[in-house]
Amino acid sequence: xxxxxxxxxxxxxxxxxxxxxxxxxxxxxxxxxxxxxxxxxxxxxxxxxxxxxxxxxxxxxxxxxxxxxxxxxxxxxxxxxxxxxxxxxxxxxxxxxxxxxxxxxxxxxxxxxxxxxxxxxxxxxxxxxxxxxxxxxxxxxxxxxxxxxxxxxxxxxxxxxxxxxxxxxxxxxxxxxxxxxxxxx
Numbered sequence: 001x002x003x004x005x006x007x008x009x010x011x012x013x014x015x016x017x018x019x020x021x022x023x024x025x026x027x028x029x030x031x032x033x034x035x036x037x038x039x040x041x042x043x044x045x046x047x048x049x050x051x052x053x054x055x056x057x058x059x060x061x062x063x064x065x066x067x068x069x070x071x072x073x074x075x076x077x078x079x080x081x082x083x084x085x086x087x088x089x090x091x092x093x094x095x096x097x098x099x100x101x102x103x104x105x106x107x108x109x110x111x112x113x114x115x116x117x118x119x120x121x122x123x124x125x126x127x128x129x130x131x132x133x134x135x136x137x138x139x140x141x142x143x144x145x146x147x148x149x150x151x152x153x154x155x156x157x158x159x160x161x162x163x164x165x166x167x168x169x170x171x172x173x174x175x176x177x178x179x180x181x182x183x184x185x
Contacts, residue, residue: 005050015044019148021135023054026151027102030127031056032165033137035181036108037174041139045106046076048137048146056104059093079105090122094129104135110181117184121158128154136165142173 009015033045049056055077062080064073074080079096081089097103107126109119127134133151140146149168154161166183174180 002050002053005047009047009051013047013144015047015144015146017048017051017146017148019150021052021054021056021104021148022151023052026104026133026135028097028100028130028132029104029135029151030123030130030132031104031106031135031137032109032123033106033139034109034169035139035172035174035179036110037113037139037176037179039113040141040175041108041113044139044146049077054104055102056106058106090125090129093122093126097130097132106137113176113179115179115182117182119162119181121162124154124158124161134165136168138169138172139174140172141175142177 009017033041045056045058057077057079059079059081060073062082064070065078065080081093083089093105096105105126107123109121109123110116111120123134133153135151136147136149138145138147147168152161152165166181169181172180
C-alpha cells in the first residue's frame with residue numbers, strides 16, 4: 001500500500017513532502033493541518049500517512065461513524081466525537097491520550113473549510129492538557145507540498161504561540177485558494 005500511495009502522491013499528483021514525523025520518538029502528538037479548504041484534504045491526509053508509513057488518527061462527529069461509512073472511517077483511524085453541548089471536549093480528548101500508548105491526532109484548527117482569520121483553540125488546549133507536542137503540516141496546493149514541522153511544545157503564552165504557528169502557514173494556499181488561512185494581525 002505504501003508503494004502505491006507513494007506512486008500516486010509523488011508521480012501522479014506531483015506532490016512532495018518536506019520534513020517527516022519523528023515516529024520513533026513522538027508517539028503522541030496533536031497534528032494540525034492548515035489550510036483546510038476542501039474535502040480533498042481528507043484523501044491527501046490519508047496519502048501522507050501511507051507515504052510516511054505512520055499511524056495518524058482523526059476525530060469526527062459521531063454521526064459520521066454510522067452506517068454506511070462508519071466502518072471505513074474507523075478503519076482509517078477515525079475516532080468518534082460526541083459534540084453534544086455542555087461537555088468538556090478538551091478534557092475528553094486529552095483523556096484519549098491517556099488511554100493509548102500511541103496517538104497522533106490530526107485536527108483542523110480552522111474548524112471549517114471556509115475562510116477564517118483566526119483558529120479555534122481547542123487543539124492547543126488539548127495538547128497542553130495531554131502534555132503532548134503540536135506538529136504542523138501544510139496542505140499547500142499552490143506548491144504541491146506538505147511541510148511537516150518539528151514538534152512544538154506549547155508554552156503558557158497562547159498569543160505568542162499562535163503567532164509562531166500562524167507564521168508557519170504564511171502564504172500556504174489550499175485547494176480553494178480564496179478560503180486559505182490568513183490571520184488577523
